[in-house]
Structures are given as structure tokens and as C-alpha cells.
Amino acid sequence: MRKKWSLIVLAAGLVASSVQTYNTNPVMVSAQEQGTVVTESILEDTVWTKDKSPYILQSGLFIASGKTLTIEPGVKVEGQSSSFTELLIEGSLDAKGTAEDRIVFENVYLKGTNFIGSRIAISNSDVSRPFGGFLLTVPGNFSDIQLLNNSFSGGSVILGNMKNTSSVEGNLFAKKASLSVSNGSGLVTVKRNTFDNGDSESSTADFEMNCSDPNCSAPNILVQENNFLGSGHIKVKLNGSKNLEFNGDSNYWGTQEPDTINSLIVDGKDFSNNNLLSIGNPAQKPFANGWPAGEEAAPKVSDLTSEDAYVSGVATPGHIVQVWKNDDLIGSGKAVAADGGIFNIAIDSQNAGDKLEVVALKPISGYVSAPAIVTVKQYIPRFYEVSEVTDQSVSVTGRTAPYAELKILNGTALVGSGTADYVGYFNISFLAKQPGGTVLDVNVRTTKGSERTYSIAVVDNTAPAAPKVNPVSNKSVYVTGTTERGAVVSVQAGGKSYTGAADSYGKFRIAIPVQKAGTAITVTAKDAAGNVSAPVTVKATKIAPDVPxxxxxxxxxxxxxxxxxxxxxxxxxxxxxxxxxxxxxxxxxxxxxxxxxxxxxxxxxxxxxxxxxxxxxxxxVYRAAPNMPAVSPVRYTSTLVKGKTEPSIMAYAKIGTKVYSTKSAADGTFNITIPKQKKGIKIYVTAKDAKSMVSAARVVTVY
The missing domain is CATH 2.60.40.10 (Immunoglobulins)
Structure with missing residues (x-):
């Protein structure tokens, strides 16, 4: 049973590893509340799942030859920050996260071997060692490796010469992370990666390319569509290239100047490129590799119309401003530091609706701002100034677009035409004066075909003719005559004013009080524009006595x-x-x-x-007191004076020196009791209201 690994030799330039101990017992894991502690190596096909994450490696482990460790999306693998924790890969490592659920390797050294069939596939993962060191290494003659859309930070990724086709694509190397690839029989594609180690000086290159015999017969490393950002350090270093020329076409370097780019690419022997990496056609803007190429805010861009020849705005002073249309660079210039970052970039006129992208690049570093998206608006010719047009005008002047053609129409009839000068000033003569109130259409068409029609109202500056006033007598109750159609007619008579409007035929008829013979009557007319005619004064003639x-x-x-x-x-x-x-x-x-x-x-x-x-x-007749009462005839035999007056007031009957009274009812009727009177006696009947106002007396003779 194997207990130790030591001195694993990698590609040229790769130092020997520290001595590590690996347990060859079957994999043993222990679940804990916040993850899974892994204490034994991988001797069987094994899957690490998100629900048991994080997986904590307490010591170095290995994946046995012919066995596969599969790591599912969302899993976190933690090494020991205070020690050197290796995961030795004799078999296969398959760690494929997703864009939404990435895999994390923290303080883990992923170390490949050249066991037959060994392979590594890592995608959508974040691999980091905060205190530096190796992140991932594979030795020479390794089968193949696939690194896709990962982020590497704080350490090195070193790939020996590959036997089979391998890919390093869509990755981010940042925070002192670097990539080293050795030339071999298998093609290694280094594409769509972003190298961003900031604007700090460093002796370590972002990317190293190595070649040592017997693997230097032909270049087998393709370097394309990568973004090399930052400044102050070497971006690409070539070691032992044997004068092989590698393909480095279409990468982004933050500049397109060949001398500047070649100064960032050095030969490990003489620190000059000597065309060992052919830069081909450097990209003009960063590739959309899925990683930011800068954190600067977008430039502020002024509105742009279809006839503008410049894109203007403000960006970081000293930065290079680029204007893109789709993938075409249509203009570039510098944000002038002395003017606070103002830029004016010449472009060809664009079509309305076109969308342009404006970005600012930090020189040398190549960092790019967020894009400002500008939609081109339709240019609308306008009058910057135009003179008033009256019914006395013989021309119109003003300023519009330079060299614009102008046509002035009254309906469909041409009134005048002309062309603006190089500044936009114009002076167009009328074929004839135009009536007040007329609305003229002015069509403006620029040299680039944009046009618009404006309306100009002809101001009525001509007063109506003096009204014609018919004779007015001292019995007239109207002033009549004729004037301009629709005019407001004003009549001054006896210190007062009376107005009316003329009809569509110009006739007017203004009501006035009857005036005394000889009274002066003044008549004026005012048109819709406020112009007032000369006054006409007539005198009321006598045709009868004046009104009493x-x-x-x-x-x-x-x-x-x-x-x-x-x-x-x-x-x-x-x-x-x-x-x-x-x-x-x-x-x-x-x-x-x-x-x-x-x-x-x-x-x-x-x-x-x-x-x-x-x-x-x-x-x-006005009320000064109650009306004279209505009184019924009184016979000599009667003892009542009957009548009617206002409701609820006093009624009186005076006979000689005697006065008799009563209060009228709610309907005004009254009955005054009196003694019987002889025939011929006169009775004076009055009424008095609450204010003591007494009516005239109604005289009744007794019959």
C-alpha cells in the first residue's frame, strides 16, 4: 500500500512539490452540521453534492487512477489555509458548475499527473489561494485538460505539454494569477480569457509560453481573442521558443500600436519579442469574454442627430474615447484633460434609429468603461431665428441649417424661395405682399435630405379704413354703417361707450340710448390684430323735440x-x-x-x-308709501268703510276732525267702523305701513 508521493516532476520550469502524505484507504467522510469533512482519498467513482457542501479537506488526498470525482454545481471545496492541501489527480476530476451555481475551490492545490487516461475538466468554477501558490498544475504528456469560464486568483495555473487537444477558454486570471502553457504535440487553445492583474509592477508575466526539446518542432499554442489588461508588468513571456512563431492574432492589448504591444511581450532570454508571438491584427476593443474589462462609469454623451458630424460629451480626462457601431469603430479621440474630459469625435452622419456605443479606454492599461448607448435621433431642421412677417413685409429673414433650401407657400402657391448661406442665414423675397392673417408654410430641406415644414402667420399691421356711419337723429336708437368684416365697432356717445361687431358683409348696428340733438357721436373700428381705424364723428340731428x-x-x-x-x-x-x-x-x-x-x-x-x-x-311709478287704498262706496246707512290695502298695515278713515282706524287682514282687506254719515259727507281713507309711511288719501263721498 502506497503511503507517500514525493518529487513529482512537471513541465519545464516547474519546481518540485512539497512532500505530501495520502491515505489509500477507501474514502471516508464524516458529516457535520456545516458541511462534510473528507479524510480519505477517492478510490471509487464519487460524487460530491451541493446538499453536503462544503467539503473540507484536512490533508492531501488523491483520486485513484481510473476513478472519477464528479463535483456538482454549487459545491464548495475548502483546503486548509495554514497548510499545503493537495488534491492529486491520477484519475479524472469532473467539476462543472453553471453560470448561476458556480463551484468554489479555496486553498486547494489541484495537481495533475501523467497517469494514463488521467484528465481534468473544470468549468464555471472559482479557484483561489488568498496567500498565493499553485492553483492547478499538470505535468508534461498529460492527456488533456479543459478549463472553461473559470476565475483564478492568487496563484499559478501551469500546464505541461499536452498529448491531446486542450482548451483554456473564457477564464479570468486576476489578483496575481498567471497562466503557463508548454508547447507539445496536442494543440492548446488559449482563447477568450481575461488577464487582469491591475496597474502594478510585477516580475511575473500574466501568461507564459514554454518550449523545450523535443517539443519545439512546431508551434501548437493558439492565443486569440484574449483581453490583456493592466500596466506596469509583462503580459506575455516566451521561454525557450527555439524561434517558433506562435499565433497571437486578434488579442486585445489596450492599444493597437505594435511597438507598445511588443514591449509587453518578451523573450525569456533577451526580453524582446522578436516576433515570436505574432500579434497580427490587435483588437480595437475588449472581447465580451464574460468578465469585466473595467469598472469606470460610462461617458456622458450629448444627444446625437442624423446630421451631426461629431459625438460630444464628457469622459475621464486623458482617456481614449471610442465610438462603435456594431463591431465597427467609426471614430475615436481623446477626452481633453485641460477641458475637464470634454471630447468631440468626428464621425460620418448616421441614420436615425442607429445605436452607437461610446466607451472610454484607459491608455496602456486597456481598461474600458461601461458603454454609453446612444440612439441617433432624426435631425429636424429648425429656425434658430426668423423675422416677423407682416402684411407690409416684402421678405423674410432668419437662420436655419447651413445651405438649406427654403420654399414659402401660401396654400399651393409659391410665395418665395431661396437657400441659406454657409452659416444658415437666409433672406427670401416675396413675390407679393401677403394679406394679414394668412398662414404661410415654410419648407426647410437640408443638404442631407432632412426636411420639415413650419408655419408663419402674417401679422396684420394695417388698420381698418374709417367706418362709414349713417346719419343719427335725436330719435335714433341705433348707430349703423359699414366697416371691415368682423371688426369690433366702438361708439362713444354722451360720455359712454357702446360696442358691437360688424357682420360678414361689414355691416354694423350698435344699440345706443336716444341722444339729444347736437350730441357728438364718435365711431371707430378695431380688427382682429388690434389695429384701430381713424375715428368718425357725427352729430345727432334734430327731427323732433328731444326726449323730455x-x-x-x-x-x-x-x-x-x-x-x-x-x-x-x-x-x-x-x-x-x-x-x-x-x-x-x-x-x-x-x-x-x-x-x-x-x-x-x-x-x-x-x-x-x-x-x-x-x-x-x-x-x-316708484313706491314712496303704501298705494292709495281701494275703497268700496259708502251709503248713508253704512257703519263700515270697506276696502283693501297692503297686508297687516293700519287703515284710517278721516271724517271731519274724527279719525277711525283698523288693521288690514293678511289679504289686505279692512273694515273700519264709523258712525252713519249724511249724504254728501267726504271720507278720506289712508294707509300707513310699519315705517310710518302714509299713502295718498282716497276720497269717498257718502251717497
């Missing part, structure tokens, strides 16, 4: 007074009754009337010596 002035008439009044034309006959009409009197030499008049109830309409006119009758002055 009437003093207010109360429900106690027995006369109508006021003023009218001198010596005219003043008539007062109340209902069907007419009362009249003649005005004196001062125009004063006094017409006797019966006392009227509140609200009665009174019409007062004046007739001159030519029998011309004025318009009537209409007034209503």
Missing part, C-alpha cells in the same frame, strides 16, 4: 314734472289716459295726473309747433 326729462314719479304724486323743449306740448300717457300741459319759456312743465300705484308705466312725450313728436320718456 322727467322727474321721478312716486305713488303719492298727483303731477308729473320735468323739462322739455320750450313751449312744446307735454303729454303724459298712463294706460289709455292722456294728460297734457304746455312747457313754459324755460322748458319746464307740470302735468296733473291721478295718483298712481307703484310700478305703473308712464310715457312722456313733447310735441313742437310743427306737430313733430319726440320719442317717449318711459318711467315707472
Amino acid at each position: 326729462a322727467v322727474t321721478s314719479i312716486s305713488n303719492k304724486a298727483s303731477v308729473v314734472t320735468g323739462t322739455a323743449e320750450r313751449y312744446s306740448t307735454v303729454k303724459v300717457q298712463i294706460g289709455s289716459k292722456i294728460y297734457s300741459a304746455k312747457a313754459d319759456g324755460y322748458g319746464k312743465y307740470k302735468v296733473s295726473i291721478p295718483v298712481q300705484n307703484t310700478g305703473m308705466t308712464v310715457y312722456v312725450t313733447a310735441t313742437d309747433k310743427y306737430s313733430r313728436v319726440s320719442l317717449a320718456k318711459v318711467t315707472k
Whole structure:
């Protein structure tokens, strides 16, 4: 029974391992609350499952030849941080995690052997040794190894010459992690990996390529689509290459300058590349290998239109800004440090809807910011300035896109056309003046075919013509005439203003109070733009006496007074009754009337010596006290005075010096008790309200 392994020789340049002890008893594991402690080696096909994770290795173990250890997704394997914990692989290790459920190896040295049929397949796993050392090694003539989409940190991955085709693809080597591959008969593809050991100086290369006889007859290491990030250290080192030229086409180095790239690739003998690794066509941007190529925020990019010739914005000062369309670099430039990182990168104009990716690269290190995705907007020509157009204008001026063609239309009729100058200024003459209120369409078309139509309203600066006003008399109740269609007509008469609008034919009819003969009446018209015409003044002509002035008439009044034309006959009409009197030499008049109830309409006119009758002055009788009571006839045999007045007020009957009274009922009726009276006696009946206002007396003669 084997108890010790010692001095396992690996590829050229690989030091001997420390002495380790391996137990060859059947695998023994003990479950504990937080995982599984593994104390014995793998002598049978074995599966480590997530539900028993983590698996804790307390000492070195080995996988026996012909046996396979399968590690399921989500499993964690822990070595001892204070000791050198090896997992020696004589058989096969199959550790395949998933993107969502990765496998973790921590403080475990995965050590391959050249036993026949031995193989290693690790994918979607995180392999680390925080304190440094070997992460994974395999010796020369190893069967094959597949390392896919893993992260390695804090140690070395060393692969001797492979007998069969092997792959190292999609991995991350970071935090002082390195990869060493020896040339052999089997092709080793090193592809889509990211090497990121920061911007720190180090004597260790990110990636070493080794060649020693008898395995240097032909180059069998393919290095493509890898991202080499960081600065201050060697990125690729070639040892004993025997002048073999390896294929290193299409890798990303953070620069495309051949001299700079070759300075990062050295021959282990003379520290110069000497074209031992052919760099071919270096990539212009990092490959999307599944690992970040930097942590910098995306540049801030201004809006971009389909006619812009520059991409502008702000990025980290001194960084290189690249503009990508799909996989094509369409522009690059520097974020100017003196301007705070402002950049302006020339590009060809793009189509609306195109999506561009803008990134910032740290020089030499090759770190790339997050991308700023810019969607190209349709360029819309616009007026940066344009003059006012009035109905007196003979041209329009302004500024738009340089060299843009402009057409001005009134409906379908061409009004004017022209071309803007190199700055965008234009001055286009009209074929004719345009009426106020007209809306002109201005079509702007750029040299690159973008176009838009704007509308310009022609401002009406021309005032309407002075209105034509028909004669106004001292009996007119309207001012009529013609003016501009739709204009607002204003009439000033007697210190007051009256307005109305002209109809679609320009006719107007504005209601006014009747004016005295000789009164000045001023008429103006204002159009929709606010332009006001010259005023027209007419005087009210006399065709009859002016409307009489009437003093207010109360429900106690027995006369109508006021003023009218001198010596005219003043008539007062109340209902069907007419009362009249003649005005004196001062125009004063006094017409006797019966006392009227509140609200009665009174019409007062004046007739001159030519029998011309004025318009009537209409007034209503106002309440000064209760209306004169209505009283029934009183016989000489009666002892009651019956009548009606306002509800619930006092009613009085005066006979000689005697006064008799009562309170009216809710319906206003009353019955005043009196002594019997002789025929011919007069009774004066009045009513008094709560405010002590006394009505005119109703006189009743006893019959």
C-alpha cells in the first residue's frame, strides 16, 4: 500500500512539490452540521453534492487512477489555509458548475499527473489561494485538460505539454494569477480569457509560453481573442521558443500600436519579442469574454442627430474615447484633460434609429468603461431665428441649417424661395405682399435630405379704413354703417361707450340710448390684430323735440314734472289716459295726473309747433308709501268703510276732525267702523305701513 508521493516532476520550469502524505484507504467522510469533512482519498467513482457542501479537506488526498470525482454545481471545496492541501489527480476530476451555481475551490492545490487516461475538466468554477501558490498544475504528456469560464486568483495555473487537444477558454486570471502553457504535440487553445492583474509592477508575466526539446518542432499554442489588461508588468513571456512563431492574432492589448504591444511581450532570454508571438491584427476593443474589462462609469454623451458630424460629451480626462457601431469603430479621440474630459469625435452622419456605443479606454492599461448607448435621433431642421412677417413685409429673414433650401407657400402657391448661406442665414423675397392673417408654410430641406415644414402667420399691421356711419337723429336708437368684416365697432356717445361687431358683409348696428340733438357721436373700428381705424364723428340731428326729462314719479304724486323743449306740448300717457300741459319759456312743465300705484308705466312725450313728436320718456311709478287704498262706496246707512290695502298695515278713515282706524287682514282687506254719515259727507281713507309711511288719501263721498 502506497503511503507517500514525493518529487513529482512537471513541465519545464516547474519546481518540485512539497512532500505530501495520502491515505489509500477507501474514502471516508464524516458529516457535520456545516458541511462534510473528507479524510480519505477517492478510490471509487464519487460524487460530491451541493446538499453536503462544503467539503473540507484536512490533508492531501488523491483520486485513484481510473476513478472519477464528479463535483456538482454549487459545491464548495475548502483546503486548509495554514497548510499545503493537495488534491492529486491520477484519475479524472469532473467539476462543472453553471453560470448561476458556480463551484468554489479555496486553498486547494489541484495537481495533475501523467497517469494514463488521467484528465481534468473544470468549468464555471472559482479557484483561489488568498496567500498565493499553485492553483492547478499538470505535468508534461498529460492527456488533456479543459478549463472553461473559470476565475483564478492568487496563484499559478501551469500546464505541461499536452498529448491531446486542450482548451483554456473564457477564464479570468486576476489578483496575481498567471497562466503557463508548454508547447507539445496536442494543440492548446488559449482563447477568450481575461488577464487582469491591475496597474502594478510585477516580475511575473500574466501568461507564459514554454518550449523545450523535443517539443519545439512546431508551434501548437493558439492565443486569440484574449483581453490583456493592466500596466506596469509583462503580459506575455516566451521561454525557450527555439524561434517558433506562435499565433497571437486578434488579442486585445489596450492599444493597437505594435511597438507598445511588443514591449509587453518578451523573450525569456533577451526580453524582446522578436516576433515570436505574432500579434497580427490587435483588437480595437475588449472581447465580451464574460468578465469585466473595467469598472469606470460610462461617458456622458450629448444627444446625437442624423446630421451631426461629431459625438460630444464628457469622459475621464486623458482617456481614449471610442465610438462603435456594431463591431465597427467609426471614430475615436481623446477626452481633453485641460477641458475637464470634454471630447468631440468626428464621425460620418448616421441614420436615425442607429445605436452607437461610446466607451472610454484607459491608455496602456486597456481598461474600458461601461458603454454609453446612444440612439441617433432624426435631425429636424429648425429656425434658430426668423423675422416677423407682416402684411407690409416684402421678405423674410432668419437662420436655419447651413445651405438649406427654403420654399414659402401660401396654400399651393409659391410665395418665395431661396437657400441659406454657409452659416444658415437666409433672406427670401416675396413675390407679393401677403394679406394679414394668412398662414404661410415654410419648407426647410437640408443638404442631407432632412426636411420639415413650419408655419408663419402674417401679422396684420394695417388698420381698418374709417367706418362709414349713417346719419343719427335725436330719435335714433341705433348707430349703423359699414366697416371691415368682423371688426369690433366702438361708439362713444354722451360720455359712454357702446360696442358691437360688424357682420360678414361689414355691416354694423350698435344699440345706443336716444341722444339729444347736437350730441357728438364718435365711431371707430378695431380688427382682429388690434389695429384701430381713424375715428368718425357725427352729430345727432334734430327731427323732433328731444326726449323730455322727467322727474321721478312716486305713488303719492298727483303731477308729473320735468323739462322739455320750450313751449312744446307735454303729454303724459298712463294706460289709455292722456294728460297734457304746455312747457313754459324755460322748458319746464307740470302735468296733473291721478295718483298712481307703484310700478305703473308712464310715457312722456313733447310735441313742437310743427306737430313733430319726440320719442317717449318711459318711467315707472316708484313706491314712496303704501298705494292709495281701494275703497268700496259708502251709503248713508253704512257703519263700515270697506276696502283693501297692503297686508297687516293700519287703515284710517278721516271724517271731519274724527279719525277711525283698523288693521288690514293678511289679504289686505279692512273694515273700519264709523258712525252713519249724511249724504254728501267726504271720507278720506289712508294707509300707513310699519315705517310710518302714509299713502295718498282716497276720497269717498257718502251717497
